[in-house]
Amino acid sequence: MNKRPRTPLLTLGGIALVAAAATACTTDAGTGSTTTESKSFGFSGDSLTVKADSADLELRAADVQGLQVERKVSGTKVGGDITPEWRLEGSTLTLSLDCTGISVNCKAAYTVKVPRDVAITAENDKGLIKATGFTADFAARSGDSDVRLSELSGARLDLESHDGDIKGDGISAKSVTVTSRNGDTDLGLASVPDLADIRSRDGDIALHLPDAAYAVDTTAKKGDITVDVTKDDTSDHAVNVHTRNGDVVVGRTS
Numbered sequence: 001m002n003k004r005p006r007t008p009l010l011t012l013g014g015i016a017l018v019a020a021a022a023t024a025c026t027t028d029a030g031t032g033s034t035t036t037e038s039k040s041f042g043f044s045g046d047s048l049t050v051k052a053d054s055a056d057l058e059l060r061a062a063d064v065q066g067l068q069v070e071r072k073v074s075g076t077k078v079g080g081d082i083t084p085e086w087r088l089e090g091s092t093l094t095l096s097l098d099c100t101g102i103s104v105n106c107k108a109a110y111t112v113k114v115p116r117d118v119a120i121t122a123e124n125d126k127g128l129i130k131a132t133g134f135t136a137d138f139a140a141r142s143g144d145s146d147v148r149l150s151e152l153s154g155a156r157l158d159l160e161s162h163d164g165d166i167k168g169d170g171i172s173a174k175s176v177t178v179t180s181r182n183g184d185t186d187l188g189l190a191s192v193p194d195l196a197d198i199r200s201r202d203g204d205i206a207l208h209l210p211d212a213a214y215a216v217d218t219t220a221k222k223g224d225i226t227v228d229v230t231k232d233d234t235s236d237h238a239v240n241v242h243t244r245n246g247d248v249v250v251g252r253t254s
Contacts, residue, residue, distance in 0.1 A: 033074065033075075033076065034072055034073070034074040035072070035073050035074070036070065036071070036072050037070070037071055037073075038068070038069065038070045038071075039068075039069050039071075039086060040066055040067065040068050040069070041066055041067040041069065041088040041093065042066045043066045043067045043088065043091075044066070045091045045118070046117070046118060046119060046136070047091055047118060047119040047120075047121070047136075048067075048091055048092075048093060048114060048118050048119070048120055048121070049091060049092045049093070049120075049121045049122075049123070050092075050093045050095065050112060050120065050121070050122045050123070051092065051093070051094045051095070051096075051123045051124075052095045052096065052110060052122075052123070052124040052127055052129075053094075053095070053096040053097070053124070053125060053126065053127075054096065054097045054098075054099075054108070054125075054126045054127060055071075055084075055095060055096065055097045055107070055108035055109060055110055055124075055127045056107075056108070056109040056110070056127045056128040056130075056145075057095065057109075057110050057112070057122060057124050057127055057128065057129050057130065058109070058110070058111045058112070058128075058130040058131070059112050059114060059120060059122060059129075059130065059131040059132075059134070060111065060112070060113050060114070060131075060132060060133060061113075061114060061115070061116035061132065061133030061134045061135070062113040062114065062115070062116065062133070063115075063116070064113050064114070064115060065115075067088065067093060067112060067113065067114055068112070068113040069086055069093075069095070069110060069111070069112050069113075070110070070111045071084055071086065071095070071108060071109065071110045071111075072108065072109045073097065073107075073108045074105060074106075074107055074108075075099065075105050075106035075107060076105070077099075077101060077102070077106075078101065078102045080099065080100045080101015080102050081098070081099070081100045081101060082097070082098075082099050082106050083097070083098040083099075083100075084096065084097050084098075084108050085097075085098070086110070093112065095108075095110045095112075114134075116133055116134055116135050116136075117134075117135050117136050118134070118136055119136040119137040119138070119154065120134055120136070120137075120138050120139070121139045121140075121141075122138075122139070122140045122141070123140075123141045124140075124141075124142055124143065124145065125142075125143035125144070126143055126144050126145060127145050128145045128146055128147075128148070129142050129145070129146075129147045129148070130147075130148045130149075131148075131149050131150075131152065132149070132150045132151050132152075133150075133151050133152075134152050134153070134154055135153050135154055136154045136155075137154040137155060137156040137157075137158075138152050138154050138156070138157055138158075138173075139156075139157075139158040139159070140158075140159050140160070140161075141160045142159075142160065142161040142162065142164050142166075143162045143163070143164070144162060144163045144164060145164045146164045146165045146166070146167070146183075147159060147161060147164060147165070147166045147167070147168075148167050148168070149166075149167070149168035149169075149171065150168065150169050150170050151169075151170040152168070152170070152171050152172065152173065153172040153173070154173055155173060155174050155175065156173055156174070156175045157171060157173035157175070157176045157177070158175075158177050159177070159178045159179070159180075160178075160179045160180075161178075161179075161180045161181065161183050161185075162181050162182070163181065163182045163183060164183045165183045165184045165185070165186075165203075166178060166180060166183065166184070166185045166186070166187070167185075167186045167187070168186075168187045168188065169187075169188045170188065170190045171187060171188065171189045171190060172189070172190045172191040173189075173193060174191075174193055174194045174195070175193065175194060175195045176189070176193050176195065176196045176197070176198070177195070177197045177198075178197070178198040178199065178200075179199050179200075180198075180199070180200040180201070180203050181200070181201050181202065182201065182202045182203060183200070183202075183203045184200075184203045184204045184205070184206075184246070185198055185200060185203060185204070185205045185206070185207075186204075186205075186206045187206070187207050187208065188208040188253055188254075189207070189208065189209050189210060189253060190210070190253065191210060192209070192210050192212045192237055193209075193237060193239075194236065194237060194238070195237075195238050195240075196209070196238070196239045196240070196241075197238075197240045198240070198241050198242070199240075199241075199242045199243070200242070200243040200244070200246060201243070201244050201245070202243075202244060202245040202246060203243060203245075203246045204223070204243070204246040204247045204248075204249075205241050205243050205246060205247070205248050205249070206249040206251070207239070207241055207249070207250050207251070208251050208252060208253045208254070209229055209239070209250065209251070209252060209253060210252070210253050211229075211230075211252060211253075212229075212230065212235075212237060213229075213230040213231070213232035213235045213237070214229050214230065214231060214232065214235050214237045214238070214239045214250075215231075215232060215233050215234070215235040215236075215237065215238045215239065216229065216231045216239045216241075216250060217238075217239070217240045217241070217242075218240075218241045218242065218248050218250065219241075219242045219243070219248075220242075220243050220244075220246060220247060220248045221243075221244045221245065222244065222245045222246070223243060223245065223246045223247040223248065224247045224248070225247070225248045226247075226248065226249045226250070226251070227250045227251075228249075228250065228251040228252060229250055229251065229252060
């Protein structure tokens with residue numbers, strides 16, 4: 001099933017424009033280079049918002065004081081600039097990459113180590129969000145890239161994706177909410193949730209649950225539905241899974 005509408009190829013003139021735009025984020029004539037830097041930020045709050053722009057973001061729960069950030073920036077420039085930025089203002093950490101002029105393979109990746117009991121809100125419009133190990137609430141807002149999560153045990157997990165896939169394993173949240181426009185969702189829960197509410201406009205949804213009885217509500221206007229858990233409409237554990245264009249699988253955690 002074709003779930004993701006793609007922009008059709010343009011005419012020859014349009015293709016030339018696309019090619020020019022693609023090379024607008026590259027490097028000095030010759031080979032590119034990669035620079036790795038680290039920085040620590042003093043932070044003692046119980047919640048943190050991390051905003052990344054045009055860079056991949058990995059969040060790691062760790063036994064650290066404050067925040068420890070590593071960034072890898074690569075690219076070469078010809079008549080332009082490759083400008084990464086990192087700054088902490090209050091409880092908001094901003095990480096970005098700005099490429100101007102003609103730059104080649106201009107990209108950045110940030111790895112942020114955060115105390116494991118800090119509640120996280122991660123926002124990234126054009127880059128991967130990856131997170132593991134947190135014991136407090138976790139939220140993610142993704143634009144055009146994927147979200148990958150593992151071993152999250154906070155009480156709440158709240159995810160939104162515009163055009164990217166969502167995948168998570170070892171999730172122990174009591175409340176799981178997911179809203180996706182155009183992408184697949186695949187979540188494996190390690191403990192029985194009170195609420196799992198997953199909604200997609202165009203994407204497959206797979207939800208894997210521990211053995212228990214659930215009040216299950218599913219719809220798929222254009223797709224197949226498979227439910228392989230014990231259903232009980234009187235259960236205190238509500239599972240709502242809805243997609244317009246995609247398949248639904250509600251099964252058991254292996």
